[in-house]
Amino acid sequence: MIDWTGQRVLITGAASGIGRALAVALGQRGAHVTAADIDADGVTETAALCGGEALVLDLADGAAGPAAVEQLVARHGRLDAVFANAGIGYTRRLLKADIDDPGLARLWEINMLGPTRLAQALVRAAEAGGWRARIVITASENSLSLPPSIQNFGNGLYAASKHGVLILAEWLATESRNAGKPLDVHVLLPGGVYTGMTAAGLGPDPARWPAEMGIIRPERAAELCLKGLDLSLFHIPTHAHLHDDMGGRYHSVGDATAALGLTNPA
Known part of the structure; x- marks a missing residue:
């Protein structure tokens, strides 16, 4: 189990939802939290709730994330x-x-490049400072996957950004492991988590959302996230149906492999 006491933690998207729940949970575990978000009022409230500090941060600016990491390391000595x-x-x-929409x-x-930039800045700082x-x-x-409960919502481009961040995370993990990086x-x-973003698309009453989404509160998502970290998991899902939803792709590739007569070399 991770001992968060005294650890310096940065949480982006912390003005509400999962980010706020993580900030509160980590604050309760003794971490020193920097809650970051573009929403100045929301992130100030989160900082008060978790006993941490607030940082107004717009990750649409590619330089902002790395600058925040450098700033916090300079202020606190580590992150x-x-x-x-x-x-x-x-x-x-x-x-x-409109594919040309700004x-x-x-x-x-x-959604996709921001986490990668943060990982790059964090591993540079950890290597220079000698910590993991x-x-x-x-x-x-x-x-x-394409979860059945949301296939009529027009999520294609959002989903593409989230597909992208998953493969980037997998590559970050692989490169860090293979190169012996301290990350x-x-x-x-x-x-389905009840947050401001999901409520904006589905309405304010989660009782009226598709039952198969299995909506949970942000606090439950944060609880599962921290449990996953305690177990040293790479993938940390919040719902059992995520595994089932991947079955269509898995079986389609398997059926195509069989139909084409492809076999693995002996």
Whole structure:
């Protein structure tokens, strides 16, 4: 079990939802939390709730994440963990979406490139300072499949950003391990969690959301995330159906392999 006492932790997307729940849970475990978000009022409230500090941060600016890591290391002497939780939604039906929409650049930067930039800055700092760090990247059930409960919501481009962040996390973990870097990488895979972003798309009453989504509260997602870290898991899902939802892709590839007569070399 991880002893968070005295650890320096940065959490992005901490003004509400899973980020706020993580900040409160880690504060209760003795961590010194820096809660970061573009929402100044929300992140100030989170900092008060977790006994930490607030940092206004817009990860659409590619330089902002690395600068925040450098700033915190300079101020506190180290940074033990980053929870790269910030993310934005983007709901457009793919066949009608404007692929040249400037909002897409913001989507890629925050959801996909932001965590990668944070990991790069964190491992540089850890190597220079001689400590081991971890990064926990929030992906999504959309990273793994097309969940049946949301297939009519127009999530194609958002899902692409979350597919991207998963494979980037897998490569970050692989490269860190193979190169002996002082960085542990984990990926949180939330299913349906009641947050401001999901409520904006589905309405404010979770009782009216599709029952198969199995909506949970952010506090439960944070609890599962920290339990997953205690167990040294890379993939940390919040719902059992995430595994089942991947079955369609797995079986389709298997059926195609058989139909094409492909076999593994002896």
